[in-house]
Amino acid sequence: DVKVTQSSRYLVKRTGEKVFLECVQDMDHENMFWYRQDPGLGLRLIYFSYDVKMKEKGDIPEGYSVSREKKERFSLILESASTNQTSMYLCASGLRRDEQYFGPGTRLTVT
Amino acid sequence: GEDVEQSLFLSVREGDSSVINCTYTDSSSTYLYWYKQEPGAGLQLLTYIFSNMDMKQDQRLTVLLNKKDKHLSLRIADTQTGDSAIYFCALPSIFGQGTTLQVKP
Numbered sequence: 001d002v003k004v005t006q007s008s009r010y011l012v013k014r015t016g017e018k019v020f021l022e023c024v025q026d027m028d029h030e031n032m033f034w035y036r037q038d039p040g041l042g043l044r045l046i047y048f049s050y051d052v053k054m055k056e057k058g059d060i061p062e063g064y065s066v067s068r069e070k071k072e073r074f075s076l077i078l079e080s081a082s083t084n085q086t087s088m089y090l091c092a093s094g095l096r097r098d099e100q101y102f103g104p105g106t107r108l109t110v111t
Numbered sequence: 112g113e114d115v116e117q118s119l120f121l122s123v124r125e126g127d128s129s130v131i132n133c134t135y136t137d138s139s140s141t142y143l144y145w146y147k148q149e150p151g152a153g154l155q156l157l158t159y160i161f162s163n164m165d166m167k168q169d170q171r172l173t174v175l176l177n178k179k180d181k182h183l184s185l186r187i188a189d190t191q192t193g194d195s196a197i198y199f200c201a202l203p204s205i206f207g208q209g210t211t212l213q214v215k216p
Binding site: 041098105 | 115117119140141142144146152153154155156199201203204205206207208209
């Protein structure tokens, strides 16, 4: 079974803090993705990575950056958290870009 | 760019069939997907259809694809309370808003 894990299920941070969301997959997948999920908006792609140290912007990259130093780990970074980044963050991985297995999500609240 | 639209809510009675609809603006995707999200959980791949197919059946699930109208649907036969969830239609990396399916006993 594919396993995608995310470091926290729930996270509360203050405005201006630097926030790291970690995602780890155990299936040697090349592709990894970060989405945010908001009610009525579905999932929106923030960034994805198709190889170690490679990254591509998704639809809403502003305010975020990513890091992929090892194949199994893909980190999402909020350099200076803002209240409009309060959301559910979902990580996914896959062998192909159109094959995605999702982690359980991290619900981030920025106060 | 590509866009995917779904209605936000569907309510059915247990035992009835559910039909969740999705429209998209354009797709060069090889596959189109349906995901299920149960409360408090991540997304689970439910089924998918190859873009050259019109229909795919998988137990209680039937996926219909009308490429001319850019319309995708998911039919759940004999809907159970355990089917209550949010269902997302997706081109790879482009997701609809999600349809919340409520199943009443």
